[in-house]
Amino acid sequence: MDLEGKTAIIHTIGGILFGLLANYIYTAGLGTLSGIVTLLFLFVGLIITGHITAMIVGKGSLSQKQWLGSGGVSYFFTSVVFWVLVYNGVLL
Numbered sequence: 001m002d003l004e005g006k007t008a009i010i011h012t013i014g015g016i017l018f019g020l021l022a023n024y025i026y027t028a029g030l031g032t033l034s035g036i037v038t039l040l041f042l043f044v045g046l047i048i049t050g051h052i053t054a055m056i057v058g059k060g061s062l063s064q065k066q067w068l069g070s071g072g073v074s075y076f077f078t079s080v081v082f083w084v085l086v087y088n089g090v091l092l
Helices: 003-026 031-057 064-087
Strands: none
Touching: 003 031, 003 064, 031 064
16 A cells, blocks of 8 residues: 555544544533634644654655645544534434
């Protein structure tokens, strides 16, 4: 499997995990800051998942543009979808 495929799979798994956890951050009772804090949490999750991916596939193997295109987009779409599914009670 090529590096972009591995990156997309790892980021999708990270998106699922952080999307599930984002609901708990959103419903923690932070008032008007809930949405902003949740988006910051998802961004931190992207950074963590990116570092894990860099350790697995190698730091110099992908450029930042390739990483953002193959990993970042799949992470954010997956995390937001799972966040909405958990928030609406479809999952968990």
